[in-house]
Amino acid sequence: MINVEKGTNLPPYGGGGQGGEAPSLSLLELNALVRRSLEQCLPDEYWVQAELSDVRSNTSGHCYLEFIQKDPRGNSLIAKARGTIWANVYRLLKPYFEEATGQLFTSGIKVLVRVTVDFHELYGYSLTVQDIDPTYTLGDMAMRRREILMQLEEEGVLTLNKELEMPLLPQRVAVISSATAAGYGDFCHQLQNNPQGFFFYTELFPALMQGNQVEDSVLAALDEVNRRRNEFDVVVIIRGGGATSDLSGFDTYLLAAACAQFSLPIITGIGHERDDTVLDSVAHTRVKTPTAAAELLIDGMEEAAGHLEELVNRLYQSAFSRFEQERKKLSLYKSRIPSQAVHKLAEARLTLQATGSRLSRAVEVMLAREKYRLELLQNRIADASPERLLKRGYSVTLKNGKIIRDGSVLRDGDELTTRFYKGEVTSIVNCKS
Structure with missing residues (x-):
């Protein structure tokens, strides 16, 4: 029910004004009444x-x-x-x-x-x-961060990037940043002018680091790095400078999930000293500034170089120790050579003498055996000689100096010589018809 202030001159409802009818209001008058009512009720x-x-x-x-x-x-x-x-x-x-x-x-x-x-x-x-x-919004932001981190933990991906092993030589660096950011220039300058002279290869994957498009821009850069992940050792996301208010783009679930599951270690340097984002919480390593990110990489190279130098020193010491051991062995062997040579010569002399004696006896036995065999052969040859056969009563018939073995080859008138043990006779062949 609307109460109209007394004294207000309002025309009757419907323009008629016949008795008892409620007065009508223009829209402006009604809205003015609403305004005054709100001002009175909610002052x-x-x-x-x-x-x-x-x-x-x-x-x-x-x-x-x-x-x-x-x-x-x-x-x-x-x-x-x-x-x-x-x-x-x-x-x-x-x-x-x-x-x-x-x-x-x-x-x-x-x-x-x-x-x-x-x-x-x-x-x-x-x-x-x-x-x-602002404290209310801070509480809500903190609650949203906790919810994102809890969701990632429930999905089992919260610490995946942290569990990756940082390469011993993190030289190939994919940098996600704005090309015009002062922090990017500081990062590259720090790497290129490191006191130890370590070499670093860096490649920029441009992304917006402030505003409403931070999430989409950084995700696109991560996709590009992922397509070429075999070409890099680490990923560095740096921001450098800028308002603290620009950090909200790094507190999103999609960006945090992508970084947590990324196949290369991610180093972040996007915040200020007192600010932590969800992205910082899931990254492999979080540092405060781009310069600190460069120092982290340089320290990694320096640590690897120190370890390598330690290995070189250990190798040198081991080689020197082994050389000394072998030198002492060689010296010991050298000192033993004369006595060992005399000993070996004496052994060889005894062996040679024993061998000579055995050889002499073997030669004598062999000569005796061969002499006996020759005597046997001589007797067998003597028994098979023509003279021995003729002496036993055999004779040999020859024609023209050749022994006749087949009588069918003889012809009448052939002159034959028959030889006996003692003497020989000549005869003429006479074939009877």
Whole structure:
């Protein structure tokens, strides 16, 4: 029911004004009534918890935004109000909030603001921001970080990158940073001018390091590095300088999950001394500045060089010790050579004498055996000689000096010689018909 102030001259409802009918109001009059009612009912300032949406400012320095509240169970909107921060408040409130929280004053963050309730006849209901409490947003940001880290831990990927072994010689470095960042220049200068003269190969994979596109930009750079992961030893994500409020882009789940599961060790140097991001928590190693990241790599090379130098010294000492041992052995062997030579010569002499004696006896036995065999052969030859056969009564018939073995070859008139043991006779062949 609407109560109309006394004395207000209003035409009757429907323009008629017949008795008892309720008076009618113009829209402007109704809105004015609503405004006065709100001013009377809600005259104070109120602290309101809400999420920022559609934050924008104009050339006059005023900030216009929406405050929303979502259903935690379904993420659907359950409340919404238009908000305004006038320029004289906004120019103080924005830097104060961002410096205190390290978070941009932008859509998507939860805030605790002190507001007055306003109603304008033309623009309707709105909240005018008078103040903000950064500690509320800090608590919400910390809670979101914890939730992201808990989710990564539940998925079993939180410490995967930390568990990778840092290469002994981290010389091939993929750098994710802005090409114009002073920190990138400091990082490269530090590596190239290290006192030990170590060589480093660096390649920049450009990415935005502040603003709303940090997540997408860094993820794209990581994808490019991953395609060429065999060409690098480590990945360095550096930022160098800039407002603390720009760190919010490194507190996202997708970026943290990608870095936690990356196949190369990731070194981060994106924050300030007192700021830790979710990305810092999942990276293999976190340092404060790009220069510190370069020093970490140089220290790694120096440690490897020191270890190598230690190995060289140990090798030298081992070789020298072995050389001394062998020299002593050689000297000992050298001192033993004369006595060993005499001993070996005496042994050889005895062996030679024994061998000579055995050889002599063997030769005598062999000669006796061969003499006996020759005598046997001589007797067998003597028994088979023609003279011995003739002496036994045999004779030999010859024709023209050749022995006749077949009588069919003889012809009449052939002259034959028959030889006996003693003497010989000549005969003429006479073949009878």
